[in-house]
Amino acid sequence: MAVTTDITATYRGPRKVIARLLQMGAREDRLLAVLMGFCALLFVAQMPRLAREAHLSGQELNPMLGGSLLALVFILPLILYLLAWVVHLAVRAVGGQGEAYRGRLTLFWALLASSPLILLNGLVAGFIGAGPALNVVGGLWFVVFLWFWIAGLAEAYWAKQ
Template sequence: MSVTRELLRSYARPRQVMRALMDGNRTSDRPEARGFIYLLVGLLIIFLSQIPDLTGTGLAAPSLSEQLTGEDGPAPLDARLAITLFAWIFVWPLILYLFGGLTHVLARLAGGKGQGVNARLALFWAILAVSPLFLLRGMASVSHSSAMVMVMNYAIAAGFFWIWLSGLFEAERGEGAERA
């Protein structure tokens, strides 16, 4: 299974991709590890997409610089990059693990029959699947096109919710569910 091909297929057939991912997890001796790698790679790509804004070359540079200004002026570039990298690689995974667990509990209350690892996999895969759109958003930010940045923000949100909710639905169907 090529990850790049599956990422592209996620936009057209997210439920089939999620079934393939769950089948791969079923045969794995460490099913949580694959989802965690998907999450980390997706968050790293999202961090890389923010570098233009952090360096001051992107569209959001003035407002971001104002937020990071202290008594001595703006924070040094290496500090801004380090803090942002720390947040994306160490803080967001914790938040997303909690969110993935919460969505699984809510799905269980609504009648879901899946496993928690598959619910988290749906969330983490959706983040990885939309991460290339974040790179396009970063390029639009460098071009200083606020309309294009807004379009990319909507595309990211729509793509994320389409892939995640479709994957979550498939993950919560349970192992014995009839396959369509």
């Protein structure tokens, strides 16, 4: 299936999508592509906010974009790999069964699948700015992300294999 089809299917049933992705076998190249796709979309989502901040403060936009690119595309993946490993260890400590690939897949897929809301959050931050609308969209993204991640962890570590 196409990634966009999988993303929309995740909103209907995240466990089914994770189960299907797990059945495709452990492929680190696919997993890295999912993570880097999310990081690239997160960078794009930050552009309207950064443009607004640069305009309002009189700063140059390019250094702000460069710093965001460095943080989101080069450093964030390392942090997310570490987070996935720590969560894998925690899940295994409470009785989950499976290899670390499952933990990475659930985290990275939850982030990518929730990326439409991150893009919306970036638009709200860029066009409206800080306020209740941005808080609502950010909170909605966080709830959806947690839903996808927890459902994915349940499928990956506790479902009958």
